[in-house]
Amino acid sequence: MSVVDDMAFWIFALTAIVSGWRVFCTDSMVRASFLLLASFIAVGLIMLLLGAPYLGIATIFMMGVEMMVMALFMVMYMMNPAGLNPMVMVHQHRFSIGAGIAAFVGLAAVMLVTDFADNPVASDARVVTDLGKELLGDSMLIFETAGVTLLATMVASVILSSRSGRFGPADEGSVPPPLEPGGQPAGRLPEEGGGHGHHHH
Amino acid sequence: MTPIVLTVAWVAFLLGMAWYVAVLDGLWAAAREGRSLRTPLANPLYRCATMLRQQSNLTEAPDLLNWRLAPALYAGLAGTGVALVPFSGASVLADLEVGIVWWGAVEALTVVVVFLHGWSANSQLGLIGAYRYVAIGLPVMLISMFVLIAAALPAESLAVPKIIESQRELWNVIRQPLGLPLFLLIGLSLSFRGPFNYADSADLADGTASEISGAARLVWEFARLAMLVATAAMAATVFLGGYLGPVLPGPLWLLLKTAAVLVLLVALSHLFARISPSRMLTLIWIVLMPLAFIDLVWAGLVAL
Numbered sequence: 001m002s003v004v005d006d007m008a009f010w011i012f013a014l015t016a017i018v019s020g021w022r023v024f025c026t027d028s029m030v031r032a033s034f035l036l037l038a039s040f041i042a043v044g045l046i047m048l049l050l051g052a053p054y055l056g057i058a059t060i061f062m063m064g065v066e067m068m069v070m071a072l073f074m075v076m077y078m079m080n081p082a083g084l085n086p087m088v089m090v091h092q093h094r095f096s097i098g099a100g101i102a103a104f105v106g107l108a109a110v111m112l113v114t115d116f117a118d119n120p121v122a123s124d125a126r127v128v129t130d131l132g133k134e135l136l137g138d139s140m141l142i143f144e145t146a147g148v149t150l151l152a153t154m155v156a157s158v159i160l161s162s163r164s165g166r167f168g169p170a171d172e173g174s175v176p177p178p179l180e181p182g183g184q185p186a187g188r189l190p191e192e193g194g195g196h197g198h199h200h201h
Numbered sequence: 202m203t204p205i206v207l208t209v210a211w212v213a214f215l216l217g218m219a220w221y222v223a224v225l226d227g228l229w230a231a232a233r234e235g236r237s238l239r240t241p242l243a244n245p246l247y248r249c250a251t252m253l254r255q256q257s258n259l260t261e262a263p264d265l266l267n268w269r270l271a272p273a274l275y276a277g278l279a280g281t282g283v284a285l286v287p288f289s290g291a292s293v294l295a296d297l298e299v300g301i302v303w304w305g306a307v308e309a310l311t312v313v314v315v316f317l318h319g320w321s322a323n324s325q326l327g328l329i330g331a332y333r334y335v336a337i338g339l340p341v342m343l344i345s346m347f348v349l350i351a352a353a354l355p356a357e358s359l360a361v362p363k364i365i366e367s368q369r370e371l372w373n374v375i376r377q378p379l380g381l382p383l384f385l386l387i388g389l390s391l392s393f394r395g396p397f398n399y400a401d402s403a404d405l406a407d408g409t410a411s412e413i414s415g416a417a418r419l420v421w422e423f424a425r426l427a428m429l430v431a432t433a434a435m436a437a438t439v440f441l442g443g444y445l446g447p448v449l450p451g452p453l454w455l456l457l458k459t460a461a462v463l464v465l466l467v468a469l470s471h472l473f474a475r476i477s478p479s480r481m482l483t484l485i486w487i488v489l490m491p492l493a494f495i496d497l498v499w500a501g502l503v504a505l
Contacts, residue, residue: 030320031264037313054359057302064309065339068316072335128298128359 009049016042024090032089033071037063051121054128207294210452214434215283218459219426220245225467233471249419257415264321271318272417275311276424282307282431287362289444289451300361301349304435308345311391311428312338315400318421319409330408333478334393334400340485341390341397347493348383351500352439365443374440376503379496381440383489388432388466392425395470399478401425433462 020039023032040063047056090096121127135143179186227241285300287293297303312335319331353359355376356367364373374381390397401408410421437443437458444451476484 031267034267034313034317053297053299054302057297057299057306061302061306061309064306064313065342068309068313068335068339071316072332 005049009046012042012045027087027089029074030071033067037067054131207292210288211284211294215280215427218430219423222426222429222463229467229471252419253416255415258412260323260412263323267317267321271314272420272424274314276420276427278307278310279424279427279431283434285361286434286438287444288455293362299359301353301359305346308342315409322412324412326405326411327409330400330405336478337399337481338390341387344383344489344493345387347497348380351377351497352380354500354504361438364439368442372442377496377500379492381436383493384436385466388429389470391432392429396473396475398475429466433466434459436462
């Protein structure tokens, strides 16, 4: 590895960690999603350095789409959309601190205990071809099962949320949930015979 | 070509072609309105100068970092797209083994930066433009994936130079007739022009760009042109054989083909009306997506 490669590695590694940490400090869903994207892009670039071009760029590409969809759906379905509105992004503090420490210790132990491979692949090895053969050869069943499951999930979520969906026309008779069980729907009720139609006569 | 010559060629290609598109746009508008055809030649340069001398607009409580970064990132993405295109057999700036996948990443990240640009200004019109763009931009990207995988099939490689070499006997535009028309629509969507202008359209008073002025606006407008140039160069490379051609040198062929594709793209963006976002979504999912799938199956059967 040349000095340039080393420097690139440290820059990407630092970017990945710092932006991953900032995800939990920011006060907006959108910022959190795209900070996570920045972290993944840095990891993708490290994979490029490691000589896994397809996996690296596919990570960047998939995460780009994924974080975009995530940001959009979170803002769409949240009570407080917190786009540019600040909101607290962390909850269940004690449990998450415990889980965080456990995960850190576990992963650090794996890193220290594992005997990592130390045989560089020849620079003219056809890594992308080999990966394709693996994905559509021995691992085809796993790969395709995961793919079809994800596709079924996507189709199902579109059917459930579409206007003419499972629960009838989506824009008819939808009322916000009550604030206490069995109470009136939250928010302002539409006025009797409302709308602006009468003003035009 | 040495790396320095290549880099200079890359910058010149981006700037020159962006100016060329701006002139084409101006000429089209002037011809339609019966004005003199002389002014559009210098107009893009005057416009650059005007924007550079403008004050920078500020909104109330924007996300300043993302707002300022988005135009630069958008231009950068267009730049990496052009870097994938080989000027001749031996000269390509970014000789990636998986170049076509990087182009996919360029498309995905474009949706992200356009959204960020509209969102971070903290203004309604920008936000509406951003949301509309994501709704249209994401399914358009799926079409692009099918079309590009189909184009990579005969080459049995994801590298752009190999895709060109696979077209020595027959260009992909003939081998996969559905590919180029679909890819041109993707180009219009990537730079939100004409029938695909859901981000920065007149009905939103410029949408995601409604609040920017000055240097930021200059970069944003340049980036839109540069992204169209990148798509045209990619279309010329993946479907029209890139630098391949008789008599003339390779780089000139690439230039001519890119220029021709750009004329087509400008004509499409001026000739077609934009339909409402919901109808466009139906059109994309019901008509264009199956066409893209047919293109892929077609390419697969031909490759067999």
